[in-house]
Amino acid sequence: MIVLRRLAEAVPSLVGVVIVTFLLSHALPGDPAAYFAGPAANAESVAEVRRTLGLDRSLPVQFGYYLLDLAKGDLGHSLTTGQPVTSDLLQRLPASMELTLAALIVAIAVALPLGIVAALRPNSLADHFCRLTVTIGAAFPTFFVGLLLVYLLYFKLGLVPQPLGRLDEIYFTPPPTVTGFYLIDTLLNGDVDAFRAALSQLILPAVSLALFAMAPLARMTRAAMLTALGSDFVRTARANGLPARKVIFTYALRSAMLSIVNVMGMVFSFLLGSNVLIEQVFGWPGIGAYAVSAVIASDYAAVQGFVLMMAILYVLLNLAVDLAATAIDPRVRFES
């Protein structure tokens, strides 16, 4: 029941996203046909494009056709690759997802314990370290952190391989595609060396991206844990002689989880946005790098397809977080 309601709540967001993407591509000042035809087009090919895209019709009619195309999964053709945008994006999506998920896991694995320890011992070394992470994460541009790490860890210390893509294809062959995630596919293929190589390529971009996501997570964990630890039910639990582990994890953390889960929306927004910058720095062959070259080449359909795909991903991720919050916290269920 509550699941259905959450699903229904995501619908207006999706509708809004589709309308905005349509407006971005069809209702702009200037001549969209000229944009879609690309910088090298002459008057004739612009007119041709206008006809094939239906841009000579009224906006509502165009919107109808746009929806029909979307329903068929048709986002138009990319000028630079000559392929349908949908297949271009789907082919590059696993690379981006692998990077984003790895960064998310790193961020959670570091930020949660850090925030908890900082809240348990205010003004301790861990607390200062937590504050430092939050400050750095909020002030350093992701792309700059990425470059600094490349300079220090690759160029100076040689600890990681050259940051050029997902796998050094001179020495290793990419695994046959099952999930599209190299870390999983290499293992399924039984190729431990390639797994290690893929992991060593992934570490640096994932850590740079994670640092940015860590800041809001660590700050929220610390604040929510401080509130929870100061509340009456934790005092009562302590007074009743419950072991510290049970008080901290079962009582305080579970209550703090709701605020932490609520900040996840912002974390995803950061991650998906910064993903573009990090892919650019590390030559990562994902949809962000694809979109950047599309923007530079005025490859219009490709950019719009990218924006739409990212927005849908984001709405779905938020939906997943909402559902998780409902599962974790009975208060959310009682709200309705």
Added chain:
Amino acid sequence: MAVSTLIRDTRYAFGQNPLTLMAAILFVFLVACALLGPTLVPYDPLASDAMARMQPPSLGHPFGTDSLGRDMLSRTIVATRLDLGMAVFAVALSFVVGTAMGAVAGYLGGWMDKVIGRIFDTIMAFPLFVLAMGIVAALGNSVINIVIATAVINLPFYGRFARAEVNVRRDLAFIEAARMGGNGPMSVMARHIVPNILPPMMVQISLNMGWAILNAAGLSFIGLGVRPPEPEWGIMVSEGAAYIFSGEWWTFVFPGMALVLAVFCFNLLGDGLRDMIDPRRRT
């Protein structure tokens, strides 16, 4: 707020947190660079010098030179105006439009509130940097459009904040009195409500500036808006990144550090301002 209280609170904020004082000094320095930058710098930021290419930091060139022999110190300082300018205009635009929309939504309520709320929700349904990329791609690749895109993605923060602040004041006695005195909704909002929500909005602005700088620099890092040879921190980092594998670190580290300092400064100022305006949230 009486002037003496303001002074006392300012002294408290600076005394309590020396970082805020540091941020204020840094702020003055950044503003000076933005206003006077081009007259202060030792070299023309656009002048290339084939004899002095890729020189590491030295007394003559404290930040070194880039691949065209341009002085990095001069370029980094001159870029302040463009970087801060883009962020200031974007934040100002989104503050004015967002506050107006939020105030109307919060004061009038009803269908207006629903429509405006839906607009903000739709903006927030995108990963914001991605939306900014889409807007710049659609409107055209120029500095003005970077400002507009950065303003649009910040709109919901000001709008929602203003809406909430207006909503709690809507039925207070002094607003009631203003209405009774024959003021229309526009006049009540503009002359009685908005001035009252300005102090908390200022905190929002300062906290938001750093983020706006990061966004604008991120957009120009991926090649949008600012065109070479124009000095701008984002594009300078991106140009310098090409030389990372030959170890010429100064070409990207100095403009990058300038970005970090600027963002750091506004984040700290925002925290300090919040302490001053809302003492309850002092930590």
